Amino acid sequence: MAVQVSVLPFSRCLFDDPVQICVAGLQPQQAVTLQATLLDESGELFQAHARYRAGSSGELDLSLSPALGGSYSGVEPMGLLWSLQSKAPYKRLAKRNVLTPFCVDLEVYEGHGDMSQLLGKCTNERWFLGEGVKRILIREGRLKATLFLPPGPGPFPGLIDLYGSGGGLVEYRASLLASRGFVTLALAYMAFEDLPAMPEILELAYFEEAVNFLQKQPQVKDTGIGVLGLSKGADLALSMATFLPGIKAAVSISGSGFNSFIPLQGNGFTIPPHPCDLGRMKINESGLVDFSDVLDDHRDPATWDCRIPMERSTAKFLFLSGEDDTNWKSDLYCRDAVHRLQQHGLEVEFCSYSGAGHLLEPPYLPLCQASIHKVLGIFVCWGGQWREHAKAQEDAWHRIQAFFWQHLMDSDIPKSKL
Missing domain, CATH: 2.60.40.2240 (Acyl-CoA thioester hydrolase/BAAT N-terminal domain)
Known part of the structure; x- marks a missing residue:
């Protein structure tokens, strides 16, 4: 044989x-x-x-x-x-x-x-695209995005998907989520087409445009929008859930409860970025940059004007972080955000993964412990241990979907296949 x-x-x-x-x-x-x-x-x-x-x-x-x-x-x-x-x-x-x-x-x-x-x-x-899922390029108003629609009339839960400070329009997580029954808008906000690589300021109104656009889609259930973000995208997701009433559920992946790197301008207010000192970055013997110590101590009241006031929000929150994140101290920052929300009696879910790094991706994408940062042009450490990171990605992926099904559709995850 x-x-x-x-x-x-x-x-x-x-x-x-x-x-x-x-x-x-x-x-x-x-x-x-x-x-x-x-x-x-x-x-x-x-x-x-x-x-x-x-x-x-x-x-x-x-x-x-x-x-x-x-x-x-x-x-x-x-x-x-x-x-x-x-x-x-x-x-x-x-x-x-x-x-x-x-x-x-x-x-x-x-x-x-x-x-x-x-x-x-x-x-x-x-x-990365299930049978019958539609991919539609969106250039409406200022929006630079791609919309993914599951097959059928719906209504489906609606999500906005944000990646980190590497910028660009990243579609593969959004397309997989659409293949699992979510109308998903992959949204670029820097380093894409005419969006600057390092904006001087980010406007909350841009993200509000995305919420309004998604709410108008006939296939989207009218009970509210979900948002998920990785790294810089995570604190933007928290800001959207705080200031935009259309957001009902938010997932922070390897993020922070502080506004990071770029000022965020809202209607009559601006949240400054978390103060940092690049002189505290470390370069190892392989020439890889470790940013984990560059941000000022989040417990110092001098940093608190960059806190995102999540306690004002009526949205539900899920925080996911890796304890071996060597890009920044996301696990520490997530714990701080969770504590602040719990102090105000708000509902919050939190999962911290031993041995997981910064780049918590959809399952079976392999761990990336270090790579070039597309905007900064330097090689940075992301951290993570192979087996532990893989297990974390499987668990996190299930949690993200279950969280959005629960809070946007009040149901369990449906079974779907290619």
């Missing part, structure tokens, strides 16, 4: 779908090495490998069989994905064009040595 590699239940799936990787047709107790290979859109090669031993029937099931070493060890059904690592250092795997999949080649080689004898292979197509 020829060696067969299979991905179950389907070789074509959404990127956030867990799969079962199986190998059949091996000899009993045969030693083999499995390798995953992915070529991203810029031509960067990402690979992972693990050593296994077949069972008595000559089969392997990665959901049951322990890896004996390689990129990971132990029973890790999705280990070949979350441990993918670039051949060149400091590269981040991120999807630029959500209309095409990432194709992961899964290969089985004889033995635990030089991987010279290929026994079998298959390809797992991992998509």
